[in-house]
Amino acid sequence: MNERKHTISALVYNKSGVLARISTLFAARGYNIDSLAVGETENPEISRMTIIVRGDEKILEQVEKQLNKLIDVIKVYEYSKTEHIERDLMLIKVSANKNNRSEIIEIVEVFRADIVDFYHDSLIIEITGDEDKLTAFINLLKPYGIKEVVRTGIVAIARGK
Amino acid sequence: MSMEKNDKSLNELTGSEIFVKSLEMEGVEIMFGIPGGQVLPIFDKLYDSKIRFILTRHEQGAAHMAEGYARATGKVGVCLSTSGPGATNLVTGIANAYMDSIPIVAFTGQVPTHLIGNDAFQEADITGITRPVTKHNYLVKDVKDLARTIREAFYIAKTGRPGPVLVDIPSDVQRAKTEFIWPQEVEIISYKPSYKGHPGQIKKLAQVINESNQPVLYVGGGVVSSNASDELIELATKCNIPVTTTLMALGSFPPENELSLGMLGMHGSAYANKAIQQADLVISLGARFDDRCTGKLSAFAPKAKHIAHVDIDPTSISKNIVADIPVVGDCKLVLQDLLKEVKPKKHTEWLNQIKKLKEEFPLKYSNDDKLRPQFVVEEISRLTRGEAIVVTEVGQHQMWSAQFYKPARARKFISSGGLGTMGFGFPAGIGAKFGKQKEKVIVIAGDGSFQMNIQELATASINKVNVIVCILNNSFLGMVRQWQQLFYNKRYSQVQLCSHSHDPKKCPIPDFVKITQAYGGEGFRVTEKNEVASVLKEAFKIKNKPVVIDFIVEDEENVFPMVPAGASLDEIMINLA
Ligand SMILES: Cc1ncc(C[n+]2csc(CCOP(=O)(O)OP(=O)(O)O)c2C)c(N)n1
Numbered sequence: 001m002n003e004r005k006h007t008i009s010a011l012v013y014n015k016s017g018v019l020a021r022i023s024t025l026f027a028a029r030g031y032n033i034d035s036l037a038v039g040e041t042e043n044p045e046i047s048r049m050t051i052i053v054r055g056d057e058k059i060l061e062q063v064e065k066q067l068n069k070l071i072d073v074i075k076v077y078e079y080s081k082t083e084h085i086e087r088d089l090m091l092i093k094v095s096a097n098k099n100n101r102s103e104i105i106e107i108v109e110v111f112r113a114d115i116v117d118f119y120h121d122s123l124i125i126e127i128t129g130d131e132d133k134l135t136a137f138i139n140l141l142k143p144y145g146i147k148e149v150v151r152t153g154i155v156a157i158a159r160g161k
Numbered sequence: 162m163s164m165e166k167n168d169k170s171l172n173e174l175t176g177s178e179i180f181v182k183s184l185e186m187e188g189v190e191i192m193f194g195i196p197g198g199q200v201l202p203i204f205d206k207l208y209d210s211k212i213r214f215i216l217t218r219h220e221q222g223a224a225h226m227a228e229g230y231a232r233a234t235g236k237v238g239v240c241l242s243t244s245g246p247g248a249t250n251l252v253t254g255i256a257n258a259y260m261d262s263i264p265i266v267a268f269t270g271q272v273p274t275h276l277i278g279n280d281a282f283q284e285a286d287i288t289g290i291t292r293p294v295t296k297h298n299y300l301v302k303d304v305k306d307l308a309r310t311i312r313e314a315f316y317i318a319k320t321g322r323p324g325p326v327l328v329d330i331p332s333d334v335q336r337a338k339t340e341f342i343w344p345q346e347v348e349i350i351s352y353k354p355s356y357k358g359h360p361g362q363i364k365k366l367a368q369v370i371n372e373s374n375q376p377v378l379y380v381g382g383g384v385v386s387s388n389a390s391d392e393l394i395e396l397a398t399k400c401n402i403p404v405t406t407t408l409m410a411l412g413s414f415p416p417e418n419e420l421s422l423g424m425l426g427m428h429g430s431a432y433a434n435k436a437i438q439q440a441d442l443v444i445s446l447g448a449r450f451d452d453r454c455t456g457k458l459s460a461f462a463p464k465a466k467h468i469a470h471v472d473i474d475p476t477s478i479s480k481n482i483v484a485d486i487p488v489v490g491d492c493k494l495v496l497q498d499l500l501k502e503v504k505p506k507k508h509t510e511w512l513n514q515i516k517k518l519k520e521e522f523p524l525k526y527s528n529d530d531k532l533r534p535q536f537v538v539e540e541i542s543r544l545t546r547g548e549a550i551v552v553t554e555v556g557q558h559q560m561w562s563a564q565f566y567k568p569a570r571a572r573k574f575i576s577s578g579g580l581g582t583m584g585f586g587f588p589a590g591i592g593a594k595f596g597k598q599k600e601k602v603i604v605i606a607g608d609g610s611f612q613m614n615i616q617e618l619a620t621a622s623i624n625k626v627n628v629i630v631c632i633l634n635n636s637f638l639g640m641v642r643q644w645q646q647l648f649y650n651k652r653y654s655q656v657q658l659c660s661h662s663h664d665p666k667k668c669p670i671p672d673f674v675k676i677t678q679a680y681g682g683e684g685f686r687v688t689e690k691n692e693v694a695s696v697l698k699e700a701f702k703i704k705n706k707p708v709v710i711d712f713i714v715e716d717e718e719n720v721f722p723m724v725p726a727g728a729s730l731d732e733i734m735i736n737l738a
Contacts, residue, residue, distance in 0.1 A: 065476040074351040
């Protein structure tokens with residue numbers, strides 16, 4: 001069967017232990033999480049988790065059912081069937097010197113990223129986007145020497161109502 | 162001003178008072194456990210309560226007793242321990258209840274909230290430890306949440322797919338005061354089990370049943386927990402569908418009925434397994450296609466045009482075997498709806514085929530003069546007419562019990578299925594007896610398993626609990642020995658329980674008769690086949706104390722038939738040859 005990435009969004013109660021419950025579930029059942037992002041929703045008692053999980057349709061079905069089974073999980077959506085927007089925020093520290101700095105700045109501008117720290121031998125760049133954009137950006141910067149990458153993990157929201 | 166304050170504090174109760182009141186509101190009659198430092202306030206209140214408290218000799222025993230009570234009665238079992246080691250000792254029992262979907266609520270004391278996370282004396286993160294083996298668990302940090310949490314815990318344990326719930330209560334919360342407010346209703350918006358099956362799916366299922374020629378019902382514990390035996394019997398007899406059950410569901414269909422195939426799977430009857438392999442329709446009711454039942458998944462029921470799966474838990478459906486007719490719902494309600502849609506059928510040809518299979522591959526063992534373990538079980542079945550509650554430990558004796566004890570009804574056969582916990586049976590039997598005082602409770606044990614919670618003989622004696630333990634003593638960890646014989650060239654590695662002899666006179670460690678007497682019970686030893694019935698009858702007359710019968714059985718007897726692990730049901734071994 002086809003392994004692919006699935007974007008799952010879960011509304012959960014904003015209580016201690018909920019994150020642990022979900023990560024325990026994934027670990028115990030051997031599901032692979034690519035990323036997991038959590039934050040409060042418009043209602044402070046409820047958080048939204050965006051989970052990127054890899055697997056075939058059968059695994060996806062089990063993940064959705066198992067998440068729904070947890071008492072603290074209110075609702076689970078899988079986004080592949082709905083139009084939605086995904087964003088990941090990345091901070092990337094790249095080596096830079098007098099000679100190549102302007103080249104890097106050019107790339108940054110094309111990608112509409114921001115330079116958030118400037119040091120004599122490196123730059124820190126902030127960029128938001130979907131998976132493809134971030135991967136392309138990393139690939140372009142690789143030749144200069146990437147020192148560190150930090151990402152928030154993907155968050156997703158459905159389009160329209 | 163001061164009046165008002167007084168009035169308010171008059172209405173306030175401590176956490177431990179709220180605990181006891183809440184349990185009384187839930188109708189708890191009995192609970193099992195052991196006290197300790199972090200539950201002293203609760204035990205102080207229990208001192209004045211009408212709830213019967215059974216002091217066990219090990220917390221594992223308490224958890225299994227709660228489960229045995231729950232299984233025999235259909236009510237929620239309750240156990241209580243202190244923090245740290247008391248709580249960790251409950252874990253095996255909780256995990257056992259989780260695997261078999263049995264409703265228990267386990268309460269644990271915890272160190273005071275300000276010490277949590279400090280590695281305080283007897284602190285254990287028990288909600289963390291039990292997260293993978295509970296349906297849900299709670300750490301109550303504020304006394305205001307206590308009553309509602311207890312209400313929710315019982316509700317979650319017994320509704321939907323039942324299971325264990327743990328509530329961890331720090332000792333300062335037990336002492337803190339608040340007004341006691343008992344919620345009339347439980348409203349958890351994220352927890353709404355669906356009980357009614359989808360009408361469209363039920364119609365579809367009825368249609369394939371009406372069209373099938375070789376259907377088999379494959380029945381699991383869900384039928385027991387939803388008390389759906391009557392509906393099952395009605396469906397099977399109306400449409401003449403043979404019924405095979407899992408270990409968990411033995412008794413839910415009358416074993417003497419000609420439609421009964423007994424248990425399927427690794428040590429199931431050959432005719433049950435062969436019937437599954439020939440079926441054109443498999444209807445699973447409250448079973449979960451466990452690997453011990455299905456054998457090699459890809460070769461399971463190869464001729465089935467349809468696999469239907471009725472289960473209250475959506476995660477069970479299509480987890481192992483893809484069901485093309487899934488019905489999410491409570492077995493009893495789904496069966497009631499289904500019965501309106503199915504047409505009576507005779508299935509004469511199919512039933513003839515089944516009859517031939519039964520004649521060709523009966524469950525059997527050597528009928529010689531030796532004291533064979535299967536014979537002991539058959540005698541128990543014959544003398545009790547399947548009316549006793551039989552509780553088993555884990556091992557060969559468990560499988561012989563499943564094969565040869567004929568429980569007359571559901572909840573008459575109790576065994577550790579999913580986890581396969583040695584040490585479960587004896588305390589679970591005690592718990593069952595507390596729940597069903599008028600019924601005979603017989604524990605069928607191995608000499609290995611019984612020693613895992615043998616200390617509960619004290620609990621049984623002191624509380625005058627008449628449980629009859631029949632040890633099928635082979636001086637081996639028999640089931641492991643069997644695997645070593647069959648798959649490891651008879652290299653018996655660490656399975657001898659007596660180092661030099663099977664003769665109890667030469668190796669009396671322990672002497673089960675003497676140890677029972679020392680604990681205040683009555684002990685017997687049986688070495689000859691012709692003594693079995695008379696000793697059982699004598700033992701059945703004893704009241705108000707535990708009885709242990711040490712049956713010295715053939716030591717290298719094997720459980721057959723057997724489907725080797727990972728093999729398909731077709732590869733069933735009927736015997737050694
Ligand atoms: C707690 C626990 N430890 C180990 C096992 C593995 N195990 C399964 S059956 C068995 C042997 C059981 O021996 P006994 O109780 O004497 O029963 P017999 O098989 O001889 O009938 C063992 C060790 C288990 N199921 N549970």
